[in-house]
Amino acid sequence: MRKIARGSSLKPNIRPARKEDFDALLDLENICFKEENFHRKQMEYLLFEAKSIVLVASIENNIVASIIVLIRNNISHARIYSLNVHPDYRRRGIAGLLMDTAEKSLKERGFKRISLEVGVNNKAAQGLYRSKGFSVDKIMKKYYKNGDDAMHLIKEL
Numbered sequence: 001m002r003k004i005a006r007g008s009s010l011k012p013n014i015r016p017a018r019k020e021d022f023d024a025l026l027d028l029e030n031i032c033f034k035e036e037n038f039h040r041k042q043m044e045y046l047l048f049e050a051k052s053i054v055l056v057a058s059i060e061n062n063i064v065a066s067i068i069v070l071i072r073n074n075i076s077h078a079r080i081y082s083l084n085v086h087p088d089y090r091r092r093g094i095a096g097l098l099m100d101t102a103e104k105s106l107k108e109r110g111f112k113r114i115s116l117e118v119g120v121n122n123k124a125a126q127g128l129y130r131s132k133g134f135s136v137d138k139i140m141k142k143y144y145k146n147g148d149d150a151m152h153l154i155k156e157l
């Protein structure tokens with residue numbers, strides 16, 4: 001990713017991911033997660049094969065954040081599967097913007113509920129989801145490969 005001046009006040013452009021974004025999305029995933037990160041094959045599946053909504057936030061044509069939402073036909077329940085913001089661009093509301101945009105699109109398509117899993121130690125993401133109105137549904141013991149528990153969160157749309 002080309003370096004953009006930190007503190008740049010430029011507003012991100014939120015748009016659906018395109019095929020040519022693949023490498024940037026994979027880079028972002030590897031920057032944001034050292035464990036449990038999606039590998040190339042999984043990312044290919046999520047982007048090109050799965051029924052999903054994939055949005056990116058770009059600043060000066062560089063992708064700085066992404067969200068992947070899994071959807072299924074005939075099920076009014078969507079699942080946020082991935083949400084990444086490059087470390088240099090956090091705490092500027094970009095994740096919130098991606099979630100709001102995804103949520104708007106889900107509502108327009110008739111979805112009634114969003115769910116997601118978040119690590120019990122991931123306080124940043126928990127803060128974000130709480131601020132967006134998600135509540136804890138249940139704890140999923142040893143959900144991650146490293147043995148950490150996850151919280152299953154839900155929000156009615």
Ligand SMILES: CC(C)(COP(=O)(O)OP(=O)(O)OC[C@H]1O[C@@H](n2cnc3c(N)ncnc32)[C@H](O)[C@@H]1OP(=O)(O)O)[C@@H](O)C(=O)NCCC(=O)NCCS
Pocket residue numbers: 032033082083084085086089090091092093094095096097117118119122123124125127128129131
């Ligand atoms: C979690 C993550 C997506 C948040 O992205 P972000 O763009 O910084 O989030 P936003 O700026 O939209 O934050 C919105 C609100 O979320 C909460 N929040 C975000 N980061 C937080 C932190 N580090 N600590 C506490 N609360 C936090 C705050 O309430 C914040 O509002 P505020 O800045 O007005 O206080 C980002 O830290 C990230 O990519 N982390 C690594 C990947 C990850 O954990 N993804 C989620 C997997 S479930």
